[in-house]
Amino acid sequence: MxxxxxxxxxxxxxxRALIGLSVLVPAGVAGWLxxxxxxxxxxxxxxxxxxxxxxxxxGVSPAxxxxxxxxxxxxxxxxxxxxxDRDGPLAGKVVVIDPGHNPGNRDHPREIARTVDIGTHxxxxxTTGTATDSGYAEAEFTLDVARRIRTLLEQxxxxxxxxxxxxxxxxxxxxxxxxxxxxAGADAVVSVHADGAPAGARGFHVILPGRVREGRADTAAIxxxxxxxxxxxxxxxxxxxxxxxADYLGGGTGLDVRSDLGGLNLSTVPKVFxxxxxxxxxRDAEQFTSARWxxxxxRGIADGVESxxxx
Numbered sequence: 025m026x027x028x029x030x031x032x033x034x035x036x037x038x039x040r041a042l043i044g045l046s047v048l049v050p051a052g053v054a055g056w057l058x059x060x061x062x063x064x065x066x067x068x069x070x071x072x073x074x075x076x077x078x079x080x081x082x083g084v085s086p087a088x089x090x091x092x093x094x095x096x097x098x099x100x101x102x103x104x105x106x107x108x109d110r111d112g113p114l115a116g117k118v119v120v121i122d123p124g125h126n127p128g129n130r131d132h133p134r135e136i137a138r139t140v141d142i143g144t145h146x147x148x149x150x151t152t153g154t155a156t157d158s159g160y161a162e163a164e165f166t167l168d169v170a171r172r173i174r175t176l177l178e179q180x181x182x183x184x185x186x187x188x189x190x191x192x193x194x195x196x197x198x199x200x201x202x203x204x205x206x207x208a209g210a211d212a213v214v215s216v217h218a219d220g221a222p223a224g225a226r227g228f229h230v231i232l233p234g235r236v237r238e239g240r241a242d243t244a245a246i247x248x249x250x251x252x253x254x255x256x257x258x259x260x261x262x263x264x265x266x267x268x269x270a271d272y273l274g275g276g277t278g279l280d281v282r283s284d285l286g287g288l289n290l291s292t293v294p295k296v297f298x299x300x301x302x303x304x305x306x307r308d309a310e311q312f313t314s315a316r317w318x319x320x321x322x323r324g325i326a327d328g329v330e331s332x333x334x335x
Contacts, residue, residue: 120212122205122215123187127161129163138197143289157306160303162217171186172323201287226305227308229270230255231299233281233289234288235247249294252294252332252335267308
């Protein structure tokens with residue numbers, strides 16, 4: 025099954041001009057996880073922001089991030105986190121990590137409310153995301169986990185681009201998030217989120233692109249490799265974190281196919297969304313606020329990406 029290497033990659037200079045990031049590539053360790061059968065145990069990303077059923081997306085005040093944990097880069101890192109040789113298992117691979125939402129979105133309601141074309145319909149530029157009951161914002165969580173994933177993948181030789189690194193006042197809009205991965209010629213793209221489902225629901229899930237061919241959207245070439253990416257990430261994530269697939273969708277598989285997300289509809293490279301758990305569930309939320317657990321979540325996602333890219 026294709027691992028995305030057949031997708032054309034534009035010149036690196038073009039990539040840097042679009043993203044404004046330069047990424048250093050180190051060496052690292054090989055990953056080893058593949059999807060295993062799941063048992064019981066997720067908008068853009070999750071339930072809300074124009075997506076089906078029940079996710080709250082009002083503005084929230086983020087709590088301070090917990091202490092740094094395994095895999096955390098230095099706070100000043102914006103493109104790469106360190107130098108190393110280029111002989112790691114992911115040398116030559118380009119991975120785009122998309123931290124869902126932006127901590128500054130809550131201060132720019134007008135800008136994020138404007139609509140953009142996602143092929144099947146128009147949708148808000150972005151949303152504020154959800155939060156735990158204690159006020160720990162999804163946008164803070166996703167940025168922390170994304171930075172940890174970047175560090176781990178760079179250590180394994182990959183070139184990693186973040187769609188935002190806390191360096192923008194808001195956004196980017198969902199269509200631009202997709203375009204960043206496309207312009208990078210990414211071998212894989214992972215959008216990091218956390219769900220805002222009812223408080224009794226638990227577990228993570230991975231969202232896969234549905235088959236869409238409408239307007240600007242055409243996912244025919246990416247649905248199959250994206251499923252493989254999603255399956256590998258789901259398997260690695262549950263093994264590393266101990267989280268089970270969501271008990272409220274996906275039939276216990278940890279996989280959910282959607283065609284209403286612009287970040288997937290407009291992608292031309294393999295891409296998935298990872299809903300790391302339910303921020304409205306007290307037990308899931310307790311893990312999210314642990315820096316050590318966030319390190320494990322990042323490692324699970326990085327292992328899944330590596331498994332996909334080295335298959």
